[in-house]
Structure formats: C-alpha cells, structure tokens
Amino acid sequence: MKSGSKLEQLIAAGHFVLTSELGPPMDCNGEVVLEKARLLKGCADAFNITDNQTGVVRLSSIAAAELIMREGLEPVMQMTCRDRNRLAIQSDLLGAAALGIKNCLCIAGDHQSFGAVGRLKGHPGAKNVYDVDSIQLVAILKGLRDDGVQQGGDPLEKRPALYIGAAWTPLGDPVEFRPFRLKKKVDAGADFIQTQGVYDVELFRQQMKIAVDMGLHERTAILAGIIVPKNLGMLKYMNSSVAGVSVPETLMKRMEQARLAAGDDKKQASKNQAEEGIRITVELIQKVQEIPGVRGVHIQAIEWEHKVPEIVKRAGLYPRPIITEKGENNASESENSCG
Amino acid sequence: MSQQNGESTVIAPCTVGCPVHTDNRQLVDYIIHGEYEKALRLLLDANPFSSVCGRICHHPCEQNCRRSKVEAPIGLRRLKRFVIEATKEHRLAYSKARQVPPGEMERVAIVGSGPSGMTAARDLVSMGYPVTVFERSENPGGLLGNVIPRYRLPYEAVKEDIDDILSLGVKLVTGMEIGRDITIENLFREGHSAVLLATGLSESRTLNVPGIDSEGVMLALPFLQTVLSPIPPVLGKRVAILGGGNVAIDVARSARRLGAEKVTIICLESPEEIPAWKWEVEEAHDEGISIMHSRGPRKVFTDNGHIKALELKRCTSVFDSDGRFNPQYDEMDTATLLADNAIIAIGQRGDLTSLNGSDVQTAPGGRLRCDPKTQATSRQGVFACGEVLTGAGSAVEAVRDGHRAARAIVHYLETGDLIEQPYDDPQALGELPDETVEKIVKRHPLVLDLVKPELRIKDFVEIERGFSEAEALNEAKRCLACTTGAFADEEKCAACLTCVRICPFGVATIEKTAVMPQEKCQACGLCATQCPAAAIALKRFGTTQMRDELRSAMESQNTELMAKPLIVSYCCLFEVTSRNWVSETTVNCLESGIVRVMIPCVARLGVLDILSPFEMGADGVVIIGCSSGDCLYPTAEQRLENTVREARGVLGEIGLEEEVIDYWRTEGSAEVSWSSFWEISRRKLKLMKDNEGERANDSSRAKTTV
Amino acid sequence: MIVAERKPLSEIKQYVEKYKKILIAGCGTCTTVCLAGGEKEVGVVAAALRIAFLKEDREVEIIEDCITRQCEPEFVEPIAEKVRDGGIEAVLSLGCGVGVNFLSERLDSVLVFPGVNTKFFGAAVEPGVWVEMCAGCGNCILDVTGGICPIARCSKSILNGPCGGSQDGKCEISPDVDCGWHLIVSRMQKMGTLERLSEFVPPRDWSTSRAGGPRRVIHEGMRSQNEGSEEVT
Ligand SMILES: Cc1cc2nc3c(=O)[nH]c(=O)nc-3n(C[C@H](O)[C@H](O)[C@H](O)COP(=O)(O)OP(=O)(O)OC[C@H]3O[C@@H](n4cnc5c(N)ncnc54)[C@H](O)[C@@H]3O)c2cc1C
Numbered sequence A: 001m002k003s004g005s006k007l008e009q010l011i012a013a014g015h016f017v018l019t020s021e022l023g024p025p026m027d028c029n030g031e032v033v034l035e036k037a038r039l040l041k042g043c044a045d046a047f048n049i050t051d052n053q054t055g056v057v058r059l060s061s062i063a064a065a066e067l068i069m070r071e072g073l074e075p076v077m078q079m080t081c082r083d084r085n086r087l088a089i090q091s092d093l094l095g096a097a098a099l100g101i102k103n104c105l106c107i108a109g110d111h112q113s114f115g116a117v118g119r120l121k122g123h124p125g126a127k128n129v130y131d132v133d134s135i136q137l138v139a140i141l142k143g144l145r146d147d148g149v150q151q152g153g154d155p156l157e158k159r160p161a162l163y164i165g166a167a168w169t170p171l172g173d174p175v176e177f178r179p180f181r182l183k184k185k186v187d188a189g190a191d192f193i194q195t196q197g198v199y200d201v202e203l204f205r206q207q208m209k210i211a212v213d214m215g216l217h218e219r220t221a222i223l224a225g226i227i228v229p230k231n232l233g234m235l236k237y238m239n240s241s242v243a244g245v246s247v248p249e250t251l252m253k254r255m256e257q258a259r260l261a262a263g264d265d266k267k268q269a270s271k272n273q274a275e276e277g278i279r280i281t282v283e284l285i286q287k288v289q290e291i292p293g294v295r296g297v298h299i300q301a302i303e304w305e306h307k308v309p310e311i312v313k314r315a316g317l318y319p320r321p322i323i324t325e326k327g328e329n330n331a332s333e334s335e336n337s338c339g
Numbered sequence B: 001m002s003q004q005n006g007e008s009t010v011i012a013p014c015t016v017g018c019p020v021h022t023d024n025r026q027l028v029d030y031i032i033h034g035e036y037e038k039a040l041r042l043l044l045d046a047n048p049f050s051s052v053c054g055r056i057c058h059h060p061c062e063q064n065c066r067r068s069k070v071e072a073p074i075g076l077r078r079l080k081r082f083v084i085e086a087t088k089e090h091r092l093a094y095s096k097a098r099q100v101p102p103g104e105m106e107r108v109a110i111v112g113s114g115p116s117g118m119t120a121a122r123d124l125v126s127m128g129y130p131v132t133v134f135e136r137s138e139n140p141g142g143l144l145g146n147v148i149p150r151y152r153l154p155y156e157a158v159k160e161d162i163d164d165i166l167s168l169g170v171k172l173v174t175g176m177e178i179g180r181d182i183t184i185e186n187l188f189r190e191g192h193s194a195v196l197l198a199t200g201l202s203e204s205r206t207l208n209v210p211g212i213d214s215e216g217v218m219l220a221l222p223f224l225q226t227v228l229s230p231i232p233p234v235l236g237k238r239v240a241i242l243g244g245g246n247v248a249i250d251v252a253r254s255a256r257r258l259g260a261e262k263v264t265i266i267c268l269e270s271p272e273e274i275p276a277w278k279w280e281v282e283e284a285h286d287e288g289i290s291i292m293h294s295r296g297p298r299k300v301f302t303d304n305g306h307i308k309a310l311e312l313k314r315c316t317s318v319f320d321s322d323g324r325f326n327p328q329y330d331e332m333d334t335a336t337l338l339a340d341n342a343i344i345a346i347g348q349r350g351d352l353t354s355l356n357g358s359d360v361q362t363a364p365g366g367r368l369r370c371d372p373k374t375q376a377t378s379r380q381g382v383f384a385c386g387e388v389l390t391g392a393g394s395a396v397e398a399v400r401d402g403h404r405a406a407r408a409i410v411h412y413l414e415t416g417d418l419i420e421q422p423y424d425d426p427q428a429l430g431e432l433p434d435e436t437v438e439k440i441v442k443r444h445p446l447v448l449d450l451v452k453p454e455l456r457i458k459d460f461v462e463i464e465r466g467f468s469e470a471e472a473l474n475e476a477k478r479c480l481a482c483t484t485g486a487f488a489d490e491e492k493c494a495a496c497l498t499c500v501r502i503c504p505f506g507v508a509t510i511e512k513t514a515v516m517p518q519e520k521c522q523a524c525g526l527c528a529t530q531c532p533a534a535a536i537a538l539k540r541f542g543t544t545q546m547r548d549e550l551r552s553a554m555e556s557q558n559t560e561l562m563a564k565p566l567i568v569s570y571c572c573l574f575e576v577t578s579r580n581w582v583s584e585t586t587v588n589c590l591e592s593g594i595v596r597v598m599i600p601c602v603a604r605l606g607v608l609d610i611l612s613p614f615e616m617g618a619d620g621v622v623i624i625g626c627s628s629g630d631c632l633y634p635t636a637e638q639r640l641e642n643t644v645r646e647a648r649g650v651l652g653e654i655g656l657e658e659e660v661i662d663y664w665r666t667e668g669s670a671e672v673s674w675s676s677f678w679e680i681s682r683r684k685l686k687l688m689k690d691n692e693g694e695r696a697n698d699s700s701r702a703k704t705t706v
Numbered sequence C: 001m002i003v004a005e006r007k008p009l010s011e012i013k014q015y016v017e018k019y020k021k022i023l024i025a026g027c028g029t030c031t032t033v034c035l036a037g038g039e040k041e042v043g044v045v046a047a048a049l050r051i052a053f054l055k056e057d058r059e060v061e062i063i064e065d066c067i068t069r070q071c072e073p074e075f076v077e078p079i080a081e082k083v084r085d086g087g088i089e090a091v092l093s094l095g096c097g098v099g100v101n102f103l104s105e106r107l108d109s110v111l112v113f114p115g116v117n118t119k120f121f122g123a124a125v126e127p128g129v130w131v132e133m134c135a136g137c138g139n140c141i142l143d144v145t146g147g148i149c150p151i152a153r154c155s156k157s158i159l160n161g162p163c164g165g166s167q168d169g170k171c172e173i174s175p176d177v178d179c180g181w182h183l184i185v186s187r188m189q190k191m192g193t194l195e196r197l198s199e200f201v202p203p204r205d206w207s208t209s210r211a212g213g214p215r216r217v218i219h220e221g222m223r224s225q226n227e228g229s230e231e232v233t
C-alpha cells in the first residue's frame, strides 16, 4: 500500500469505488462542513474537498479535510497550483500527511478570473502562481512519497503517505491529445484519476478505449466523473460553457420534456426536472460502469449534496463496502448508514 | 530609384507629352483649389497661344495621361480653355505686369506672325529685346489666323493670344512681305542684329494628274483662306477632297458649311491608316461627309474646261516596307466619282520668297538650309523656326520651336556663338501598374456634346463649348496627381507598417524603411495621416498644410471679434462647384463665426488636426466630407470615421463634450448643403455654450447663497 | 516588440497639472510602432492637454519632442539636458516603462511620468491588434513547444498542458483568448512531432525570469571594447 487509504484499499481489492464532492463554505464555519459530512457519511468511499474551487476563497481544503475526518469520513484533499508556489505546496502536503490525510488530488485549478461570477466578485485581480503545473505536482508528490526527496533535491526522513490523484478531461480540446496527457499524468505518478463530468457516454467510451489500449487503466484507477444535472438550464450551460463537457441532444430533450410536462406550474417544472436529473444521473452511472477500464465514479452534486444519498441508492451502489481489519471488506448497512 | 527625399526626378507624363512641357499636374491642382489666376500664369508662361491651344491642340498631354488606363484621360485641353475663359480680366492685368521696358539691347526682326514667330517675339521682348514682327498678310497669326476654319477656332481666340503678346511691346508690321517689299539684308542694315524666319508652310502641294488644272479644282490653303475672307468661295453640290489628313477634314467640313451637299474625302489610306485624328474623322462623319478609302486620283474628267468627275484608282499600299510614303496602285481597279469641285489637300510646303536677295542658302529640293539643333541658317544672324524648319506639325510644336529660337538668338546676341538645343524630353513617370488600376475608383469624364450636326453645318460658329466651372472642377478631381504622392523620411520611419496596412492602393512597402513607389501613389495622404512617427510627407498639399492654413485663417482674423460659437470647418475641396462661393463664405467668417479650411479629401485629417482648432480657441469643429460613397479614395470614409471617433474620445478623456465635433456628408453639392450643416452645428454649439454658461451661473449663485 | 497603450488623458492630466512647464517625450521605436507614443501621439497628447488647460484658464508651457529610443544613453542624454537647462518641471514619457526609468535616473529633481501603460512583448497579429507572445522568462523553451510559448500564451503558464479548460481552441478565461496549448498541440501535430509532448517537462527553473530578481545581460565583446579604450586613455 502506498498510502493505506480506504480508497486505495477498495481499489486494490477491485471494488467499483465511489467518490463524491464536498465544498467548504466561504467563511470559517466548520460546522457547515461537519453537517455536510454527517449528511453524506456512508454514501461514498471518499470525499473530495475542493481547494478554492472556481477561484473563490473558501475554508481551506486541508482544514476541511481534517474536519470531516472527525466525522469518520475519508477525504480526498484537492491541491491546486494556482495559489501556491512549490514551497507552499510541498509544505502543505507534508502538513496534510501529518494530520492523517491520505488522498490528494493534484490539479491546476480554475483561473482566478472565474471567481467573479453571478453575485460574486471573486479576486480576478489576484496574481496567480502556477509555479508548477498539475502534472509536475503529481511528480513532486510522488517524489516526496516514493523517493523521499523534495523537488529541490533535499531528502525527507518521514515521507508523506498520500494516495495520488489527478484530473482528466477526456473530451476536452484538443481531443486527440487527451489520452496522451492522461498518460503523462500516469507516468508522473497518478494512482487514480477523476474525470471531468461525462454526459456523452459514447465519446467517453471511445476515449476510454484509447486509454485502455495504451494500458493506462491498469496503471491507474479511472473514476468517471458524473455531474448531477438539476435542470435544463444547467445542462445547456454545461454544454456551451464548460470546457470538455458536451451534452448530447437527447439528454437535453428529455430534460425539456420534463419541464414542459409541468405546463405553467413553475414549481412542478423544477420538481420534474430535478427528478429527471436524478434519473439521468443514475443511468449515466450505470452506463459508465459498463465501460471497460472504468473503476469507479466520482459524483459531483454541486450545492446539491443532499441528493447524493438518493442517487447512490437508486444507482444500486448502496451500501458501500467497509474495510475490516484484515483488509477484507463487505457491504454492511449497520456501520455505514447513508442519508 | 525615382524618388529621393521627395525630390522626384521624373515628371508626370502629361507634362512630358506636351511639347512645351506645361505643368499640367500643377495646373489641375490650381484649378482644384480655385486658383485660376495661378493656373493662367502657369499656362501663359509655357504657351502664349493658350487660347488657341485650349481649342485646337491635338493634346498629346491627354494622350499621355496615366488615367487613360483607368477609364479615360483627364480633359486637360478643355480645362485649359476653362482657365482662359475664367480669367479674362486677370489676363490683361498679367500682361501689364509683365511688360518690360525696352532697354538698349539689340533689335530682332521676325518674319512671320504664326505661333512660332510670335512666341519667339514674346520671349525676346520679355527679356528686353526690341522685336519687330513682319507679316505679309493683313491678319497676324499665321495659319491660325488665316486658314484654320472658325467653327473650330474663332478668331477671337487667336486675337486674345496675339493681343496679349503685342501688349508686351512687340511691334507688328502687317502687309509687308520680306523678300519682296524688303530683303533680309535690308533688315540688318536697318539695325536689326538678328533675323528669325518663321514663315511656315504656306503653299499647298498639288497633284500631277491629267486635267488637274481645270476649273473647279482648288488647293486647300487658298480655299481655306477664302473661306475666311468676306467673299467665300462658291461651290457646286458635289465636292471631292483629295487627301486624308486633318487639313482635308477641315476643307471637307468647310465645304459642307458652304452648302455642298455631297462631300467626299478620297484618301489613299485604309480606315486604320488615315492620318487625320480619330475625333476629326468622327465629327466629319456626323456632318454627313463620306470617306472613300484606298483610292487615289487618276484623272480629272472635264466638261468645257470645268471639272465633271474624278477617275480614281485603287491604292494597294501606302507605305513601303521601311514605312516610307510610297503609294502603290492597281491601275486596273478604277472608279468614277462625279464632282463639281475638287480640292487638293495633300500637304503643304514652304514659300521661300523671304530669302530673295539674301545670303541665306537653300538646300536641294527648294528647302531652307538650316541646322535644326542650332536653328541657324547659312547667313550669320539669321535663324529659323516653326514649320519652315520642322515641316508640318501642330501649333504647340510651333510654340516650342519659338521658345527655342528665342533662346538661340539670345545666346547668339550675348556671346556671338550658336547653341545646340536637342529635343530632350524629361523622364516620365512610368505607367500605372495593373494592380493599382484595379484599386482606383472609376470616374468617367464628362463628355460634352458638340452643337448638333444638322445645326452646325449651317454656319461657321464654334461647335464646341467650354467647361462650366462645376464641370471643370469635377473633371479636375479625376487627376491622379502623378509624382506628388507620399514619401517617407528614412530618419524618422520606424518601419511600423502602418502605411502598408492603411494604403487603399497597396502602394507602400517596407524596405528597411517605408517606400511609396510613385508609379502607384495617388497622393490621397491617408498614410501620412496615420503614420505614428510623422515620417510621411506629401508633395501635393503637404501634411502640415492643414494646420498652416488653419493657423493663417485664424490669425488673419481677430478671433475675439468673431461671432460665437467659433467653428472651424474642414471641408472637402472636391465637393465645391464654384470658387466664388468659397471666397464669399470665407469673407463672411467674422459674422458667421465659421472658419473654413478646404482640404482635398478630409480623410487626410488626423486626430491632431481635429484637436488643433480647440487649442486656438474654437468652440467646435465641423467636418464636411464628400457625399457618401463618392470618395475618390477607397476606405477613406471609414478611416475618417475612426479618426473622428478617436478625436472625440480624446476630448471625452479630458472632460470636454464629444459633440463639439460634427461630421457631415455633403448632400448634392457644397453650395446646396453646407450652409445648413453649419447652421445646425452652430445652433447645437450655441445651445451647449448657453447651457454651460447657465451652469456656471448657477454654481456661482449657489456659492454665494451658501 | 514592446507593446504599450496610451494612458487615459484624464490620468495623464492629473499627473502634470501642477506644473507650469512640461515636456512630452515620445519614443521613436516600440511605442511608435504600436501607435502609443510616437511623434504623432506626442502631438495629440500635447494638444489635448493644451485644450484642457485652456478650458481651465491655466497657462502651461508644453514642449514636444520625440527621440529615436528612450533606452539608450546617447539618445536620452540630450533630452535630459534639455529638461535640466530648460527649466522643465515635469516630463511625460510616452516611451515604455524603460524610458520612464531611464529618464528618471538622469533627472534628479524632475519628475518623470508614464504616459503609456507598458503591456507586453508581442506581435501585431492583424493591423491594430497586438498579442503577447513572449514572457521574457530568460531561458527559452520554445524548442520543446513547437515555437509557441506556453509561459506567455497559456493563462496558467503550464508546461505540461493543455489544462482541462481548453475549448474550441480558446482559453477558459475568455473566448477571445486563444488557448496557447491548443496552438502548441495543433502545431506539433501538423509537424508530426506530437509525441514530444508526451514527455514530462519537469518544474522549471524560474530564476532566469523575473523571479530571480532584476536581470541584466552583458555582451562581453562590446563591454571589453569599452574597457579597452579606457585603458588606452
Ligand atoms: C488647315 C490646317 C489646320 C490645322 N489645324 C491644326 C490644329 O487643329 N491644331 C494644331 O495644333 N495645329 C493645326 N495646324 C497646324 C498649325 O496651324 C501650324 O503648325 C502652325 O500654324 C505653324 O506655325 P508657324 O509659326 O510655323 O507658321 P505659320 O502659322 O504658317 O505662320 C507663318 C506666317 O509667316 C507669314 N509669312 C510667310 N512668308 C512671309 C514673308 N516672306 N514675309 C512675311 N511674312 C511671311 C505667313 O503669312 C504666316 O502668317 C493646322 C494647319 C492647317 C493648315
């Protein structure tokens, strides 16, 4: 075991793993984090704690990760390259490991200009760092953990046992290059991969086929990203504005029909769409599960975390397996109640 | 190569083409600016026979005009005629101003008052030499005054030119034939130090065919002379003219005007070879004159000693393989043409009566012996010029020869030596490249209708009219302003490529620094406007001229006394159709508060030009461009819009109202629309000023109450 | 070339409005070419200031000048002298920031204000549009990226790109910004060298860039020549 995290163990044992996302608040209210943790407990194997997602200042991922551990959840601490140079990043990685955090997702991070959206002002005028990029970060972390050296070359005595994750946008432009970039991440040391949200299962299957042909699925665990759609507007937005996400026409039609079925009743319309969104999510989960090389899913219910338990149950992924002392595992409802 | 520091070593081909090198480009520019007096002076200095040439010149300037490649040449001849007609009074004043009091210099006698002799006379008298012109006929002017038919050249035009020359102090003695009434040697004895023979070609050549001396057969020159006389010749119904040159056409058209019903020109040449000018042939055709090509006279049939018909043979070729005139005939192919009269117009030759009793030698063939380079004859002090020396040509060529003769004589009188003056033409600007032609907006010249053929054959009244002022201005703006375009200062040029990107004609390129090949440049000035290094200048209407004119306009008036709001109006010069209107509105600027600066294309305005008036105290700037889509220069309107926007932006940035800059497009013409534009802008500015005043009052009041 | 943009005149006016005699100094090189500070622009700024001061009934003497380059002592010294001798109270430089620095160093008691915002090293991709293409990082890596600079042209300056934000060839920050990495990938693809991008580019040494402190370049040949001539004298 590289880290001994639960996620690592389940993957190693060949389970179809499930991760979900937990976004910290924009203030220092740790109680919010704890509440969400309680809500989600048992619904997934590990929980990504975002790092100033979309360039918005939030309670730090390292602290939030520590908070949910108190509730018995396993965090996947996210670490972006946007806000820290290689010194800060390494020091935070060492700190996280010291706090008992065992998974780390290494990502570049959205550009700071994204923080100014809707009512939010964000910090578009901030100086970004990007001293190293996400692949370099993976390599640095691997160096710390496996070789016991800092990026600059100085040795470590106690090495941080972190399970290394990286993101992958399989359908991002230029599409042809995406599998190669995945390989770069794997080569650099990514133990697991969480993908950008998948709606177009067919295209994703094609990209996966390439990855599988390259043998990448054996060297890393690929978890397909699923973003839960709330309504037609969100699907449209994702399709047009979120890089690397394309939503097939049929899905949008379904959502539209759900809305139209409610007639003029707005409340009913949003209810219908929510229900349809969950139905779509469940179907997506089931479909990607069948794609060769996919070892799990990563469910992102942005500001909609309370729907995760329902989704997980309806997708037949509940209850989640537990780890016994010997490292064996089986599903048990009593220990890990969900929702 | 052809351009260095803006110093052009080549000149516009219209000028090169003109035998006296009239600076046509400059002339057109003067016209565009309404400076007709300057145009006149330029014309007269080059050509004292400008009234004549404005009507009958075969205009090699136009034939050389580079615009021909776009659609048609600039109507330079008519523009010149326009200048002459627009400046009659000024011409008298100008003559007066040029008079040189005769000094104690050698006297010169000139034989013949045709254009060559009179031009030499004018040049000499202008330099202080007392000159006497001896003319054997009663009318001065040579062929111009005594032969060329009036429907083309009214006598007033000839008289204008002659009077102008005489007013400078040239003495004219008419009815005096040298060689008969007095000899050349006598002229020397009487105190002349040099004699110039300008006796022209005054005899018509005749034909050697049986029956040619029968009654009713005439020679061209005597015929034309009598046409001008009080008792014109009487002709039969059918008149045949032998010959295919311009003289033959003049004869034919005169015959038609004298009542001949069936006028036929018989010429050896095919339609393609006919030497008469194309337009002459067409006009003759319109007047019902027919031309029999490839025929030559074989015999004159007579009846009682009077011509009855002509027998004609086929001419199989006119020129031999060396291009020499050497007609060949098919004597078996004949035709008969009934004719009551035949007029022979096959060429002229000199009448050397003037040499009688002198030491001047002749060459074999009865021609004058004279060196065309020095214009000197075999007798010391005797020179020759004009057609007697050069052979048949045109009036303007005779004028050139007159200028040369004057120089030759002055040199002789000053040094006792002869001077060689070869006919070297300056280098002409190359033709317009095809890719430039494509980019030039087509503007067809105005075709002025002649008097209708059925009317004009009734008399000898002039058939062509001159341009109106509006027409002249409209024609003038077609000029491509050859050789006066942009050039870059190497020192300043940063090779930024702005000019390359801006030029609507694809002219500018960068070779280390910017170069604008003159062959392509249209002198629109857009590049100079945009050049960030201020490295580009123009020869025509230079880049600082806008500001200079503005400054002088503002300084010439006391701006304090001028009506407010004070407006500087930059106006497109090309939209004005009368000069008077321009000067009237200029005079009014004290009352109207509108100072106008005329610019050949307002797209030449840069941001700075638009701002400058405000520095000088103006309240507003009103730019008036051409009517939409009418600009000579592609993209110029768009550029101007950008410049205006930029200038407004600058004012906005310093807290001024952007509306103080207005941009109008001419509607109809300047005369029709500009006044109302000024009025609308004036009212708007006044309102703005009043409001501002009120605000200021309010705030001062507010302060006092607090 | 260095690309700059003229500052708003309202801002420029604020700088200089306290002074009675000012010099506006253009630069005949980069800022001329990018239409921000050449002789023509000096004239425009001067005119605008004169108009603004006229409106406020203030008398300010404005002197215009434009030199070949504001970053060479030989060019700058005469203008500095003109300022010192001419009683000029403030200078507005329309050269890039280098010009402002360089002039300031030569003028002890006269303030030099920037008249332009110095933006970047870029190229004119079309008339009137300049795009940043080099970040001056001090250790060129363009050999690895097919001649297209990821440091200058990727919003995140990442070396193992493209990040997930690339869409239709555009960067996630704006549809007006080309994704530098997209350009790199398509170019390498065209050249058949795409596989080079599979190689991991390790974290780079930024000490050659601004991060390493103010930088200098020494051309020994030129320098020793000067020293040599000094020795002779
Ligand atoms: C019918 C016709 C039409 C023409 N049309 C045109 C035209 O459209 N455009 C154009 O450019 N050109 C035209 N020309 C040509 C033009 O008229 C001549 O080129 C020009 O007039 C020649 O000028 P000159 O001074 O050499 O001689 P001339 O004009 O011939 O003048 C010679 C003068 O010398 C006088 N003279 C001769 N011998 C003596 C002597 N012994 N003593 C005193 N005086 C003497 C003659 O009387 C005459 O007045 C035309 C010519 C003709 C014949």
Ligand code: SF4
Binding pocket: B012, B013, B014, B015, B024, B025, B028, B064, B065, B066, B067, B074, B076, B478, B479, B480, B481, B482
């Ligand atoms: S375009 Fe103007 S300058 Fe050029 S040849 Fe014609 S008349 Fe002369």
